[in-house]
């Protein structure tokens with residue numbers, strides 16, 4: 596496995612290979628969710644590139660940028676064992692410029708739900724993803740459905756900026772109890788991990804209600820809020836695949852989303868129906 600830090604060097608190297616490229620951008624502290632993205636990329640492309648970069652521009656003032664888990668050595672091993680060809684390890688100095696031309700998340704989808712709680716977060720995400728996609732120029736780029744709003748905004752950006760890249764959504768990987776895997780789960784105490792199971796429980800109940808024919812999203816959300824108590828709820832939302840809130844759930848076009856704060860840790864989860 597090749598490890599490259601410099602964006603220009605990576606760009607040149609990949610151009611010389613002249614192969615199909617599957618790209619998995621991450622912030623490291625890799626877990627089974629990331630591994631699944633990598634496996635998908637491995638199966639569908641000749642070359643697999645993974646990036647690890649804890650992107651400062653997507654963290655707001657006072658958020659966990661400094662304490663975000665960094666596990667470079669373990670991550671390198673995971674990548675090597677997963678058949679990654681190139682690991683891209685940039686730093687903020689070689690990725691960002693002073694006074695640069697900025698990509699900005701749109702008001703409609705970029706500043707609601709997660710973008711409302713974390714105003715400006717998605718602009719930082721889109722900025723770095725645009726850079727990474729342009730550096731790697733992948734055939735396919737893999738993103739988790741776990742971060743549904745992020746996935747939606749990236750799909751929009753790829754469309755609006757005419758990037759010739761296939762965005763491949765990947766299903767959420769959970770632990771045996773149903774908790775969606777996340778690098779931030781490392782912040783949870785055993786007790787909080789237990790409480791956090793209410794999140795997937797509320798999503799599964801929403802799925803059951805819809806399967807039984809209940810499509811009134813107000814009713815579904817009320818039930819979910821009951822299940823989530825006493826967790827601090829950021830939002831419970833039901834949207835369509837375009838991320839517009841809906842009053843009537845419809846199988847094939849509905850995403851149910853939850854954000855809670857467990858202790859001081861913000862946890863996101865969702866289910867696609």
Ligand code: AMP
Nearest residue numbers: 621622623628738739741742767768776
């Ligand atoms: P992160 O390192 O948290 O920025 O995540 C990197 C990529 O992995 C993103 O596309 C995430 O949506 C995806 N991802 C994170 N957790 C999971 C999970 N539990 N299942 C599937 N994909 C995930």
